[in-house]
Amino acid sequence: MKIAITSTNNSLDSTFDLRFGRAAYFCIFNTEDLSTEFIENKNVNTKSGAGNKAAQTIIESGVSRVISGDFGPKAKDMLNKFKIQMVMLDDDSKTISSIIEQLKSNNNYA
Amino acid sequence: MPIKIAVASGKGGTGKTTVTVTLFHYIKENITSKVQIADCDVEEPNSSIFFDDLKPIESKEVLQMIPSINTDRCSFCKKCVDYCEFNATVVIPGVGFAEVNSALCHSCGACLYACPEDALTEKSHAIGQLIKFGNNQETPLIEGKLKVGSAMQTMVINHLVNDDWLNGDIILYDAPPGTSCSVVSTVSQANYIILVTEPTPFGLHDLKLMIELVRKLNKPFGVIINKADKGFEETNTYLMSEGIEILAEIPFRVDYASSYAQGSILKNIPGDINAAYSKLISNLKNKWVHYA
Numbered sequence: 001m002k003i004a005i006t007s008t009n010n011s012l013d014s015t016f017d018l019r020f021g022r023a024a025y026f027c028i029f030n031t032e033d034l035s036t037e038f039i040e041n042k043n044v045n046t047k048s049g050a051g052n053k054a055a056q057t058i059i060e061s062g063v064s065r066v067i068s069g070d071f072g073p074k075a076k077d078m079l080n081k082f083k084i085q086m087v088m089l090d091d092d093s094k095t096i097s098s099i100i101e102q103l104k105s106n107n108n109y110a
Numbered sequence: 111m112p113i114k115i116a117v118a119s120g121k122g123g124t125g126k127t128t129v130t131v132t133l134f135h136y137i138k139e140n141i142t143s144k145v146q147i148a149d150c151d152v153e154e155p156n157s158s159i160f161f162d163d164l165k166p167i168e169s170k171e172v173l174q175m176i177p178s179i180n181t182d183r184c185s186f187c188k189k190c191v192d193y194c195e196f197n198a199t200v201v202i203p204g205v206g207f208a209e210v211n212s213a214l215c216h217s218c219g220a221c222l223y224a225c226p227e228d229a230l231t232e233k234s235h236a237i238g239q240l241i242k243f244g245n246n247q248e249t250p251l252i253e254g255k256l257k258v259g260s261a262m263q264t265m266v267i268n269h270l271v272n273d274d275w276l277n278g279d280i281i282l283y284d285a286p287p288g289t290s291c292s293v294v295s296t297v298s299q300a301n302y303i304i305l306v307t308e309p310t311p312f313g314l315h316d317l318k319l320m321i322e323l324v325r326k327l328n329k330p331f332g333v334i335i336n337k338a339d340k341g342f343e344e345t346n347t348y349l350m351s352e353g354i355e356i357l358a359e360i361p362f363r364v365d366y367a368s369s370y371a372q373g374s375i376l377k378n379i380p381g382d383i384n385a386a387y388s389k390l391i392s393n394l395k396n397k398w399v400h401y402a
Contacts, residue, residue: 010376016291036112043197046197047196048197048214049194049196049197049198049211049214052197052198052200052211053197053200053215056202057202059202059205059207060202072210074211074213074214078200080305081207082205
């Protein structure tokens with residue numbers, strides 16, 4: 001399965017982004033082949049509907065779980081419609097690689 | 111044509127509603143009985159609490175037309191998504207999902223124009239209401255009230271100020287605080303703008319923002335300094351250096367403030383406040399002649 005993690009930049013040593021709709025990048029971690037891919041959030045500076053748009057990006061990427069600081073009401077509605085699990089993490093000092101390591105060591109993808 | 115006067119401030123709590131309601135009273139006594147208030151502070155309208163003798167007698171819904179997408183017709187081409195300035199449309203081709211988020215939609219109609227399949231139709235959604243307050247003889251107050259959860263303040267205000275319930279000779283717009291879209295919607299439709307400020311650093315800061323706004327809109331305006339005897343001279347100095355007219359300086363009176371708190375500002379108006387308003391009325395009378 002694919003897990004999205006909101007990221008402040010486009011590499012594994014980037015720090016975790018607490019924002020969902022206005023995260024700089026989405027890191028898509030594939031638990032099958034352990035690959036990662038960074039998708040730029042083109043709507044980071046949009047006037048309105050950033051969360052709605054980010055949810056659309058996540059849905060289209062075939063992600064089943066998203067890890068971010070929090071989710072706004074419109075993003076939440078949209079992710080719920082597609083049964084995408086939302087995981088909240090409030091530590092923005094963590095790097096993307098440390099979060100992925102944690103996911104691997106727990107082996108808790110289900 | 112009615113004369114439309116907006117009472118605005120920038121900073122909240124300077125006395126917009128107090129000035130609107132009191133001015134209403136003095137206009138009625140001295141200029142015309144056909145004066146009405148449009149409470150444009152649609153997120154928190156409160157002018158009505160100062161009129162014991164008025165009751166809500168009629169209301170009508172303000173409707174916003176929001177498109178909905180018929181997924182049987184939709185080819186999931188995403189043209190409507192590209193056209194939407196507000197990111198309200200979500201189309202996900204793989205799963206046959208297409209929807210317009212009503213909370214984000216501004217009813218601009220661009221998606222209807224964009225769709226090559228004619229898959230969108232507009233449906234009406236209630237976003238607020240207009241409430242007419244009156245008694246047996248007259249209907250001097252119309253209030254706009256936004257529905258909780260809607261962000262379309264400007265649409266409710268536009269419906270309010272253009273409604274035919276407002277048919278007096280002089281209409282006073284009680285504007286919302288701030289300098290954002292809802293304030294622009296209110297003051298841009300007025301002939302003359304009264305800016306109410308209080309002599310404090312915060313009051314002056316927001317007054318300057320408001321002056322910048324009304325100058326951009328090219329509207330004639332003047333300033334009322336409310337609670338004027340608080341000893342902050344910078345406001346007067348600034349207005350004089352900019353050549354801006356001070357319409358009135360209304361002193362602060364504890365007993366008047368407590369009447370306000372009890373919802374009865376029109377009873378027992380103190381002598382010096384009465385003098386300030388009487389002077390203001392004769393000044394405005396000369397000014398407004400040009401707008402009638």
